[in-house]
Amino acid sequence: MKQAQLKILRVLLALIFILFTVFIFLDFREHIPGGIHTGISFLQFIPSILKFFAVFSLVSVGFIVVIILTSLFGRVYCSTICPLGIMQDFVSRLRIKTRKKTHRYRYDKAKNFWRYGFLALPLLILVAGKSLIGVSLLDPYSIFGRIFSDLGQPVYMWINNRLAGLLESMNIYALYPEDVTIARGLGYIIPFIMLAIVVWFSFSRGRLYCNTVCPVGTLLGLLSRISVFRIRMIESRCTKCAKCVFACKASCIDLKNLDVDFSRCVGCFNCLQVCPEDAIKYLPASRVEPDISVQPVQIDTAEQERVQKNAGRREAIGRMFVAGLALAGVSQRVFSQDPASADPVTENPAHTPEQIKTDTTGKFPTNVENKIPTEIPPVKNFPVRPPGSLGLRHFNNRCTACHLCISACPTGVLQPSLNEYGLEGILQPHMDYSSNYCNFECVRCTEVCPTGAILSLTEEAKKTTQLGQVQLILENCVVYAENTACGSCSEHCPTQAVTMVPYRDGLTLPEIKPKICIGCGACEYACPVRPHKAIYVDGHNIHQVADEPEIEELEETKMEDFPF
Amino acid sequence: MKRRDFVRKSIGAGIAASSVMALNPYTKLWGKASTLQNYDLVAAKGGEPGAMFDRAIQSMGGMEKFVKKGQKVVIKPNIGWDAVPERAANTNPQLVGRIIEHCLAAGAKDVYVFDHTINEWTRSYKNSGIEKATKDAGGKIVAGNSKGRYHQVDIPGGKVLKQAHVHELILESDVFINVPILKHHGGAGLCVSMKNLMGAVWDRRYWHANDLHQCIADFTSAIKPDLNVVDGYKVLMKNGPRGVSVADVETRKFQIISTDMVSADVAATKFLAKDPSQIGHIRIAGEMGLGEMDLSELNINRIQI
Numbered sequence: 001m002k003q004a005q006l007k008i009l010r011v012l013l014a015l016i017f018i019l020f021t022v023f024i025f026l027d028f029r030e031h032i033p034g035g036i037h038t039g040i041s042f043l044q045f046i047p048s049i050l051k052f053f054a055v056f057s058l059v060s061v062g063f064i065v066v067i068i069l070t071s072l073f074g075r076v077y078c079s080t081i082c083p084l085g086i087m088q089d090f091v092s093r094l095r096i097k098t099r100k101k102t103h104r105y106r107y108d109k110a111k112n113f114w115r116y117g118f119l120a121l122p123l124l125i126l127v128a129g130k131s132l133i134g135v136s137l138l139d140p141y142s143i144f145g146r147i148f149s150d151l152g153q154p155v156y157m158w159i160n161n162r163l164a165g166l167l168e169s170m171n172i173y174a175l176y177p178e179d180v181t182i183a184r185g186l187g188y189i190i191p192f193i194m195l196a197i198v199v200w201f202s203f204s205r206g207r208l209y210c211n212t213v214c215p216v217g218t219l220l221g222l223l224s225r226i227s228v229f230r231i232r233m234i235e236s237r238c239t240k241c242a243k244c245v246f247a248c249k250a251s252c253i254d255l256k257n258l259d260v261d262f263s264r265c266v267g268c269f270n271c272l273q274v275c276p277e278d279a280i281k282y283l284p285a286s287r288v289e290p291d292i293s294v295q296p297v298q299i300d301t302a303e304q305e306r307v308q309k310n311a312g313r314r315e316a317i318g319r320m321f322v323a324g325l326a327l328a329g330v331s332q333r334v335f336s337q338d339p340a341s342a343d344p345v346t347e348n349p350a351h352t353p354e355q356i357k358t359d360t361t362g363k364f365p366t367n368v369e370n371k372i373p374t375e376i377p378p379v380k381n382f383p384v385r386p387p388g389s390l391g392l393r394h395f396n397n398r399c400t401a402c403h404l405c406i407s408a409c410p411t412g413v414l415q416p417s418l419n420e421y422g423l424e425g426i427l428q429p430h431m432d433y434s435s436n437y438c439n440f441e442c443v444r445c446t447e448v449c450p451t452g453a454i455l456s457l458t459e460e461a462k463k464t465t466q467l468g469q470v471q472l473i474l475e476n477c478v479v480y481a482e483n484t485a486c487g488s489c490s491e492h493c494p495t496q497a498v499t500m501v502p503y504r505d506g507l508t509l510p511e512i513k514p515k516i517c518i519g520c521g522a523c524e525y526a527c528p529v530r531p532h533k534a535i536y537v538d539g540h541n542i543h544q545v546a547d548e549p550e551i552e553e554l555e556e557t558k559m560e561d562f563p564f
Numbered sequence: 565m566k567r568r569d570f571v572r573k574s575i576g577a578g579i580a581a582s583s584v585m586a587l588n589p590y591t592k593l594w595g596k597a598s599t600l601q602n603y604d605l606v607a608a609k610g611g612e613p614g615a616m617f618d619r620a621i622q623s624m625g626g627m628e629k630f631v632k633k634g635q636k637v638v639i640k641p642n643i644g645w646d647a648v649p650e651r652a653a654n655t656n657p658q659l660v661g662r663i664i665e666h667c668l669a670a671g672a673k674d675v676y677v678f679d680h681t682i683n684e685w686t687r688s689y690k691n692s693g694i695e696k697a698t699k700d701a702g703g704k705i706v707a708g709n710s711k712g713r714y715h716q717v718d719i720p721g722g723k724v725l726k727q728a729h730v731h732e733l734i735l736e737s738d739v740f741i742n743v744p745i746l747k748h749h750g751g752a753g754l755c756v757s758m759k760n761l762m763g764a765v766w767d768r769r770y771w772h773a774n775d776l777h778q779c780i781a782d783f784t785s786a787i788k789p790d791l792n793v794v795d796g797y798k799v800l801m802k803n804g805p806r807g808v809s810v811a812d813v814e815t816r817k818f819q820i821i822s823t824d825m826v827s828a829d830v831a832a833t834k835f836l837a838k839d840p841s842q843i844g845h846i847r848i849a850g851e852m853g854l855g856e857m858d859l860s861e862l863n864i865n866r867i868q869i
Binding site (some may be wrong): 492 | 803
């Protein structure tokens with residue numbers, strides 16, 4: 001195969017990767033079976049590392065594959081596997097197609113301060129601040145996920161609804177409308193800002209984002225400095241036509257010195273394709289170029305730059321050292337975790353009950369429908385997390401807020417958090433029982449999580465996984481306060497941890513059995529009183545196992561004839 | 565020949581035959597074959613859901629008494645829960661399918677099936693078996709989850725509930741068939757015909773917050789199904805309306821059909837050996853004159869299979 005054809009292969013692979021990745025974030029109707037998600041996200045670098053330390057299994061060695069690939073061929077990950085990178089290529093292409101004038105990229109120096117800064121920052125936050133927030137905000141896969149889950153999915157639903165409406169008017173009921181809920185304004189700002197930044201960068205400067213901001217790009221860039229094969233220029237063939245420079249989205253081909261800054265090369269292979277002389281191609285890094293004896297034209301400048309480069313290299317090595325330290329810190333931190341044995345009280349000092357007590361006062365200020373507004377606010381000690389997320393610390397330390405579970409959740413109970421986990425957990429999903437409740441028979445979120453923040457659960461295990469326990473404020477209950485029938489909480493309860501017991505005047509009153517409660521939130525969601533609900537779930541710091549509901553045999557009703 | 569076509573044709577043939585017998589003065593030759601008494605309520609017992617419906621609807625005068633050629637029919641079963649048919653939380657899919665076949669055989673243009681489910685709707689539709697039964701029978705399954713499909717309706721006779729948002733299929737269709745499953749209900753006592761209509765409205769929460777029983781009865785004063793078919797094949801005896809496991813279910817094999825929701829609900833209550841006047845919304849609806857509570861006033865056909 002001629003190396004120029006590598007580009008075709010790269011584009012095909014990239015299209016396959018991005019199509020699947022986009023679709024898992026858009027799909028709201030469970031078209032994709034749950035098990036496939038983890039296959040699609042297998043090679044995503046950051047999620048794969050996190051999952052590896054969560055489960056220690058072969059299903060999460062994707063990042064090792066990426067490391068091997070990179071140490072062989074450089075950052076091919078960035079143009080083939082990374083969805084954010086491929087998305088930028090679409091934007092760049094859009095620019096090229098919409099302008100009449102031929103678009104030309106130019107060589108540019110590496111922005112070392114920024115790129116190593118953005119690599120060091122999340123690691124420092126991780127080590128010093130003990131928070132994943134920096135990684136979450138900068139991981140390209142998670143940025144892409146949030147854009148397509150939070151902003152893309154509502155658009156996709158809207159298109160679905162227009163189509164469904166059109167078909168319905170023709171009396172075809174093949175598609176069903178879905179209510180597009182844009183629940184929390186602030187939660188959409190971060191993905192929107194990131195989308196704007198990434199689009200702006202790629203529209204104006206090709207892959208500048210990947211070589212300035214993206215820590216994964218920079219990290220793999222460090223690795224590609226020592227890769228086995230590199231894209232190099234063959235001096236004897238090169239006519240300095242500069243076609244490769246104009247085509248280079250990473251602006252990393254230095255024609256003056258006939259040098260490719262391979263740490264910034266994203267492996268798009270545009271240069272291989274455009275070179276008319278076959279003068280730029282993958283060559284073993286060790287091979288001494290045949291024409292090395294031919295001196296560059298301007299020795300002085302070359303010498304100067306070489307000195308500069310050495311300085312840059314020293315800087316890079318220094319930063320690598322910091323990064324290495326940080327990584328060691330991460331692994332130590334992750335290895336030392338054992339969520340099951342952690343002490344529920346002292347586990348996370350940042351989340352003492354006082355600090356994250358959710359004050360729901362004024363949460364439902366409008367539309368008070370019950371005659372007597374309720375007065376006692378619920379006291380929630382811990383936010384409720386999805387089943388399979390074990391302990392609060394396990395979850396907070398592994399979730400990069402890619403929002404795949406939010407996209408996949410069929411009920412919409414999973415919502416991005418704002419202050420539920422504090423600032424360092426912003427955008428991580430939580431169970432929002434004002435939006436909906438967790439479907440008893442569903443384990444969808446546990447099947448899709450790429451980072452291991454939500455571990456997979458069987459349907460049977462999920463049905464006894466206690467996310468929190470039911471709490472009843474009888475004074476708020478409409479039956480108690482207004483002497484009218486209701487039973488909405490018990491009606492929704494899948495385990496009958498809330499049952500209706502005889503009260504007075506033929507009325508029934510809710511009674512709770514917290515031991516068999518799984519904390520699905522159905523009662524809280526269904527409770528009709530406002531502004532404060534009469535029944536709610538208080539989350540556990542660490543998920544517990546609920547008792548199974550007692551099964552009593554029915555007494556057979558004997559009835560021979562018609563009773564009327 | 566597809567099963568569906570076969571059933572449709574054989575039902576058609578049966579209807580034709582019985583019509584001939586009914587119109588023919590020599591009908592008496594076949595003994596007591598005349599089925600066209602004007603029954604207010606028909607109760608069937610001891611058969612499969614589809615077979616009981618065949619007999620019951622025939623004795624009511626056949627489906628063509630309710631559905632005319634070219635009409636649009638909406639069927640509102642209970643599909644509230646993500647539960648398999650054995651759990652008896654949702655209407656029996658076989659019954660829903662058979663009703664659709666009868667409607668199409670009577671010449672219905674389209675038969676729509678929907679419910680405003682309580683659990684996630686795609687899973688409820690699928691796992692209840694009703695989505696498949698509907699499609700197999702030739703009906704159209706419609707989502708009930710979109711607020712935009714519900715329109716405000718005034719309830720002039722309502723004491724508490726003055727208006728409600730009702731699904732457009734209920735409002736637009738020529739024929740409305742209500743197909744509840746009888747079951748225990750923690751809040752409302754029992755869930756039968758009247759309670760089943762809560763799945764036809766959008767804003768249920770208001771009902772729960774404002775005297776549930778009165779609201780259920782109020783709604784009945786404005787929206788009246790053309791036919792009610794109460795599924796009593798498998799009955800959730802406790803932990804209703806959702807149920808916890810199959811241990812809550814008893815196989816009772818009966819069915820009640822009537823145009824009067826109150827009568828149907830009273831009859832169903834008696835099948836469970838309960839006192840209808842103890843079920844708030846049934847008692848209130850009776851007092852409001854929305855239907856007949858005294859079954860001795862009715863012309864009832866009892867069919868034992």
